[in-house]
Amino acid sequence: MTKKKEQMAEGQDTEKKILAAARRVFHRRGFAGARMQEIADEAMINKALLHYYFRSKEQLFEHVFREAIGYTLPMVMQTLSSEVPLEEKIEKFVHSYLDMLTEHPYIPAFVLHEINTEPGRLLSMLPIGQISECDIPGVLARQIDVAASEGRIRAIPPRQFITSLISLCVFPFAARPLLQIVLSMQGEEEFAAFIQERKKTLVPFILNALRP
Amino acid sequence: MTKKKEQMAEGQDTEKKILAAARRVFHRRGFAGARMQEIADEAMINKALLHYYFRSKEQLFEHVFREAIGYTLPMVMQTLSSEVPLEEKIEKFVHSYLDMLTEHPYIPAFVLHEINTEPGRLLSMLPIGQISECDIPGVLARQIDVAASEGRIRAIPPRQFITSLISLCVFPFAARPLLQIVLSMQGEEEFAAFIQERKKTLVPFILNALRP
DNA sequence: ATAAAGTTTAACCAAACAGTTAAAAACAAA
DNA sequence: TTTGTTTTTAACTGTTTGGTTAAACTTTAT
Numbered sequence: 326m327t328k329k330k331e332q333m334a335e336g337q338d339t340e341k342k343i344l345a346a347a348r349r350v351f352h353r354r355g356f357a358g359a360r361m362q363e364i365a366d367e368a369m370i371n372k373a374l375l376h377y378y379f380r381s382k383e384q385l386f387e388h389v390f391r392e393a394i395g396y397t398l399p400m401v402m403q404t405l406s407s408e409v410p411l412e413e414k415i416e417k418f419v420h421s422y423l424d425m426l427t428e429h430p431y432i433p434a435f436v437l438h439e440i441n442t443e444p445g446r447l448l449s450m451l452p453i454g455q456i457s458e459c460d461i462p463g464v465l466a467r468q469i470d471v472a473a474s475e476g477r478i479r480a481i482p483p484r485q486f487i488t489s490l491i492s493l494c495v496f497p498f499a500a501r502p503l504l505q506i507v508l509s510m511q512g513e514e515e516f517a518a519f520i521q522e523r524k525k526t527l528v529p530f531i532l533n534a535l536r537p
Numbered sequence: 538m539t540k541k542k543e544q545m546a547e548g549q550d551t552e553k554k555i556l557a558a559a560r561r562v563f564h565r566r567g568f569a570g571a572r573m574q575e576i577a578d579e580a581m582i583n584k585a586l587l588h589y590y591f592r593s594k595e596q597l598f599e600h601v602f603r604e605a606i607g608y609t610l611p612m613v614m615q616t617l618s619s620e621v622p623l624e625e626k627i628e629k630f631v632h633s634y635l636d637m638l639t640e641h642p643y644i645p646a647f648v649l650h651e652i653n654t655e656p657g658r659l660l661s662m663l664p665i666g667q668i669s670e671c672d673i674p675g676v677l678a679r680q681i682d683v684a685a686s687e688g689r690i691r692a693i694p695p696r697q698f699i700t701s702l703i704s705l706c707v708f709p710f711a712a713r714p715l716l717q718i719v720l721s722m723q724g725e726e727e728f729a730a731f732i733q734e735r736k737k738t739l740v741p742f743i744l745n746a747l748r749p
Numbered sequence: 750a751t752a753a754a755g756t757t758t759a760a761c762c763a764a765a766c767a768g769t770t771a772a773a774a775a776c777a778a779a
Numbered sequence: 780t781t782t783g784t785t786t787t788t789a790a791c792t793g794t795t796t797g798g799t800t801a802a803a804c805t806t807t808a809t
Binding site: 523526 | 565566567568569570643646648649650652653654656659660663673674691693694696697699700701703704705707708709711712713714715716718719720721722731734735738739741742743745746747748
């Protein structure tokens with residue numbers, strides 16, 4: 326039985342090696358630009374074995390795409406639609422989102438490109454229930470209303486606020502190559518430092534923006 | 538001579554038809570996903586004529602890509618590095634940027650994807666002189682310093698401020714398909730209304746964020 | 750030892766694709 | 780009419796690509 330586990334572990338190991346390679350290749354090239362050969366090379370196996378594990382490019386891509394959406398969307402939805410006080414929620418959101426993106430910095434550009442070239446994929450992946458279930462604009466609208474009537478914040482259209490919150494966190498990762506040029510931060514570490522700095526300045530920035 | 542002009546006009550007409558088609562196809566599919574046949578179809582000509590005007594896919598793409606960069610980067614650089622008072626500059630930037638993006642809504646996702654898959658293209662397009670010439674962080678750093686010492690605004694790292702400014706304007710266009718689902722605004726007009734609303738709320742949002 | 754699953758090798762197929770070619774047709778200019 | 784340019788047609792080339800196949804080899808489990 327321990328041996329069976331090892332066998333499974335071996336099999337899962339190559340499967341994971343393949344998925345890790347596919348992730349890297351799809352993330353930097355997109356579906357259309359990715360080559361099965363490149364994925365096989367990066368996983369240090371051959372094309373035959375690649376098709377032995379995953380029947381087609383489409384199937385392999387779907388794994389990677391679902392995974393990318395899975396990393397991001399549920400977290401955003403849960404955090405934003407939870408019943409935490411608004412100010413606390415903002416801080417929590419910014420920190421956990423920036424941390425997650427630091428670990429998966431290529432997800433934004435990847436997802437943005439794929440949902441623009443094939444918006445249908447998104448719709449087919451998200452059962453409409455999931456979205457109406459956790460109604461972000463609804464929850465936030467109420468929180469904003471309450472906080473505004475208490476004089477804690479200025480009123481602001483919820484969808485504008487949500488958009489700004491996400492924009493401020495995600496965009497730097499999607500536009501990284503551009504920002505690195507315009508802001509003269511070429512190195513890996515310089516960008517990491519920039520994101521750490523952002524974690525500190527963004528929360529005050531947003532809270533201040535909401536101040537009455 | 539009028540006839541020669543007409544002939545030229547004819548020639549420029551098909552060239553423009555081709556470029557317009559190439560723009561649409563490249564913008565929605567990216568370089569790797571675009572097909573020369575699809576561009577020819579969309580321009581309502583045949584593939585032979587396409588290669589008669591533009592030798593290769595690479596060449597045609599470069600036109601479209603340079604054009605996209607040309608629409609955006611110079612405007613950003615000029616607006617942000619100009620010597621207009623900070624508050625006025627913010628308003629000017631948000632309005633002209635959102636207006637421009639409304640006319641070219643597919644540029645953000647297109648450019649973001651291409652610079653991520655081939656960062657070299659950007660570097661080769663921007664002679665380093667152009668960037669160091671109009672030193673955005675430098676100019677803004679001074680403006681922020683002055684305004685902060687006068688007590689008009691809070692201090693904020695210039696590169697964080699620049700990033701936020703751009704994020705808040707560009708991201709909604711790059712993430713449009715996602716936002717339309719999450720925020721329940723499916724129609725074309727609904728999104729347009731959202732952007733118009735954004736033009737009004739974004740300036741107060743940013744100015745407030747900077748308030749001491 | 751034997752069977753089963755995992756892995757490699759190498760050749761192969763069919764489709765998609767960028768790009769070419771040459772001849773004919775359409776068109777406008779002189 | 781003649782001349783030159785633009786456009787079409789349609790077949791074609793060469794390469795890349797996703798995917799397959801079959802046989803051999805390796806590893807692990809029983």
